[in-house]
Amino acid sequence: QVQLVESGGGLVQAGGSLRLSCAASGRTFTNYYMGWFRQAPGKEREFVAAITWIVGSTYYADSVKGRFTISRDTARNTVYLQMNSLKPEDTAAYYCAAQKSYRSGRYWDQNEYDYWGQGTQVTVSS
DSSP, rough: OOEEEEOOOEEEEEEEEEEEEEESSSSSSOOEEEEEEOOOOSOOOOOEEEEEEETTTTETTTTTEEEEEEEEEETTTTTEEESOOOHHHHHHEEEEEEOSSSSSSSSTTTGGEEEEEOEEEEEEOO
């Protein structure tokens, strides 16, 4: 089993920045994709960004491209989401997710992920 723990959420003004962290533990980490998703009140959970654990290839939703950066530290088993130029519409609970092994390459599909964190709240005020 893999446990994922997010941290770094909070309240920030529009235009500000936050960095989210997702620390993984529980067993040797040999997943393929790790991703960030978010869910705003009354909306479905949506893809934000993903990274391949071994190579470090990155993928982003159009809504965050150019503002958010996903990265990983394999020595620390941690994935980060640097969020800059935050907007009120970025307000949501942010969830970290990990695949147990490669499936289809649909990194944007939450059904591809086996493990989820408990979420961390990000609130952007206007």
